Amino acid sequence: MTNLTADVSASPSWRDYLALCKPRVVALIVFTALIGMLMASPTLVPIDRLLIANLGIALAAASAAAINHVAEHRIDALMARTKNRPLPQGELNTRQAFIFALALGFLSMCLLVAFINVLTAVLTFLSLIGYAVIYTMYLKHATPQNIVIGGAAGAAPPVLGWTAVTGTLDPHSLLLFLIIFAWTPPHFWALAVYRRDDYANAEIPMLPNTHGAAFTRLHVLLYTILLIAVTLLPFATYMCGPIYLAGAMALNAVFLYYAIRMQFDDSDALAYATFKYSIVYLTLLFAVLFVDHYWPLAHAAFFAPAP
Numbered sequence: 001m002t003n004l005t006a007d008v009s010a011s012p013s014w015r016d017y018l019a020l021c022k023p024r025v026v027a028l029i030v031f032t033a034l035i036g037m038l039m040a041s042p043t044l045v046p047i048d049r050l051l052i053a054n055l056g057i058a059l060a061a062a063s064a065a066a067i068n069h070v071a072e073h074r075i076d077a078l079m080a081r082t083k084n085r086p087l088p089q090g091e092l093n094t095r096q097a098f099i100f101a102l103a104l105g106f107l108s109m110c111l112l113v114a115f116i117n118v119l120t121a122v123l124t125f126l127s128l129i130g131y132a133v134i135y136t137m138y139l140k141h142a143t144p145q146n147i148v149i150g151g152a153a154g155a156a157p158p159v160l161g162w163t164a165v166t167g168t169l170d171p172h173s174l175l176l177f178l179i180i181f182a183w184t185p186p187h188f189w190a191l192a193v194y195r196r197d198d199y200a201n202a203e204i205p206m207l208p209n210t211h212g213a214a215f216t217r218l219h220v221l222l223y224t225i226l227l228i229a230v231t232l233l234p235f236a237t238y239m240c241g242p243i244y245l246a247g248a249m250a251l252n253a254v255f256l257y258y259a260i261r262m263q264f265d266d267s268d269a270l271a272y273a274t275f276k277y278s279i280v281y282l283t284l285l286f287a288v289l290f291v292d293h294y295w296p297l298a299h300a301a302f303f304a305p306a307p
Contacts, residue, residue, distance in 0.1 A: 012086070012091055012092035012096060013091075016086040016091040016092050017086075017092070017100055019085060019086050020062075020065065020066040020069050020086060020097055020100060020101070021061075021062035021065050021066060021104075022062070022065035022068075023062075025061070025065060026058055026061045026062050026065065028279070028282070028283065029057065029058070029061045029154075029157045030054050030057060030058045030061070030157070031283065031286065032157045032158050032161070032176070032180065032282070032286055033053075033054055033057045033157035033158060033160050033161035033164075034050070034054055034161060035158060035161065035176075035286040035287075035289055035290050036157065036158030036159060036160065036161025036162040036173060036176055037049075037050060037053060037054070037161035037162065037164055037165050038161075038290055038293060038294070039158075039161075039162065039172070039173075039176070039239075039289060039290075039293055040161070040162040040164075040165040040166050040170065040173070041165050045165055048115075049115075049116065049164065049165065052111055052115045052116060053112070053115075053116050053120065053160075053161065053164035053165075054161070055111060056108045056109075056111040056112040056115075056116060056120075056121075056124065057108070057112075057124060057157060057160050057161070057164075058108075059104045059105070059107050059108035059111070060104070060105060060108040060109075060112075060124045060125070060127070060128045061128075061157075062104050063101045063102070063104035063105035063108060063128060063132070064101075064105075064127075064128045064131045064132040064153075066097055066098075066100055066101035066104065067098070067101045067132035067133075067136070068131070068132055068136045069085060069086070069087055069097055070087070070094045070097045070098050070101065071132070071136050071137050072136065073085075073087035073088060073094060075202045075204065076088045078198075078201050078202045079195070079198040079199070079201065079202050080195075080198055081195055081198055082198075101132075105125075105128060108124065108128075109121055109124075109125060112124055112164075116164050117163070117164070117167045119163050119167055119168070119169075120160055120163045120164045120167075123156065123159065123160055123163060124156075124160050126156075127153045127156040127157075127160065128153075130150070130152060130153030130156075131150070131153035131154065134150065134153070135149075135150030135153060140204060141204060141205065142205075143205065144205045144206060144207045144209075144210040144211060145207075146205070146206075147184060147185055147188045147189070147192075147206075148184075148185050151180075151181050151184035151185065152181060154180060154184055155177045155178070155179075155180035155181040155184065156177065157180075158173060158176035158177060158180070158286075159173045159174065159176065159177050161173075162176070172234075172237070172239045175230075175233050175234050175237065175239060176234075176289075178230050178233065179227070179230055179231055179234075179285070180282070182223065182226050182227040182230045183227050183278065183281070183282055185219065185220075185223040186219075186220045186221075186223045186224045186227065186255075186259065186274075186278060187275065187278035187279070187282070189206075189207055189208070189216050189219060189220050189223075190220055190258075190262070190271050190272070190274040190275040190278060191271075191272070191275040192206040192207060192208050192216065193208050193213050193216050193217065193220075193262075193268070193271040194268045194271040194272040194275060196208040196209055196213060207219065213266065214266070217262040217263055217266070217271075218263065220259050220262055220274070221259040221260060221262065221263060224255055224256055224259040225256070225259075227252070227255070228252045228255075228256065231248045231252060231285065232245075232248070234289070235248070240289065240292045240293070241292050241295075242292075243288065243291055243292040243295055244288050244289055244291075244292035247284070247285070247288030247291075247292075248285060248288065251281050251284055251285055251288075254277065254281070255277065255278065255281050258270070258273065258274040258277055259274070262274060
């Protein structure tokens with residue numbers, strides 16, 4: 001049972017609370033949600049809806065991250081990657097972190113229900129529970145396929161952004177979901193190969209520790225191939241045009257290069273480089289989605305005949 005009244009060695013600062021939110025992870029979540037919003041509309045989305053919806057989604061993601069800190073503070077203390085987080089360092093206690101997480105989640109739901117729509121609020125809440133409870137507290141410790149099954153929560157942001165604009169679940173938004181869902185295993189398993197000793201020390205059944213690093217590298221390649229196939233679906237379904245296709249193929253080629261290299265190079269440096277590229281990959285892929293979607297509008301505005 002998590003101790004919610006652990007001692008704290010110093011008065012927490014705003015930086016400690018910010019660290020609980022995992023701002024880099026939240027930034028990528030908000031970015032993919034933003035692209036989902038923009039893709040849902042043939043024209044520009046009203047700025048008030050854009051800001052409030054993304055703030056609500058960001059607060060929910062930060063709440064889930066803070067709950068993750070609380071649930072795993074003892075494990076975090078055992079891992080080099082996480083031992084300097086606020087809870088293992090005693091900068092604040094788990095009670096403070098948990099109350100902070102609840103406050104963020106409550107505020108998120110209030111904003112989404114009051115100013116966006118109930119569907120977006122419900123889906124956002126389910127994503128929060130999926131990551132903070134189902135993945136963090138159960139799947140992560142139950143199966144080496146944890147990141148595959150739990151990846152659904154992390155793949156939800158574009159759907160949340162889409163429903164924030166339309167109020168409905170659209171099949172095209174599910175294609176964006178599939179892209180992130182297929183991206184998550186090669187992204188995370190590359191990191192897991194690099195940090196396998198950390199996960200072994202914490203007794204977390206990550207794939208490199210249960211089936212070996214070579215087996216995991218093979219699955220990085222297989223899931224990268226699956227990801228490439230999935231990223232072609234927006235073009236195949238006429239959701240996107242040639243700009244997206246060209247950008248996706250270029251990004252896919254580099255990802256495939258890294259995945260193939262990992263089959264012959266077992267260095268941790270390459271695994272970490274693959275992990276870092278995967279973040280760049282997803283960011284640029286969604287940026288290309290945005291450019292492809294709005295290029296006709298920009299072209300029409302720029303080349304419109306003078307009155």
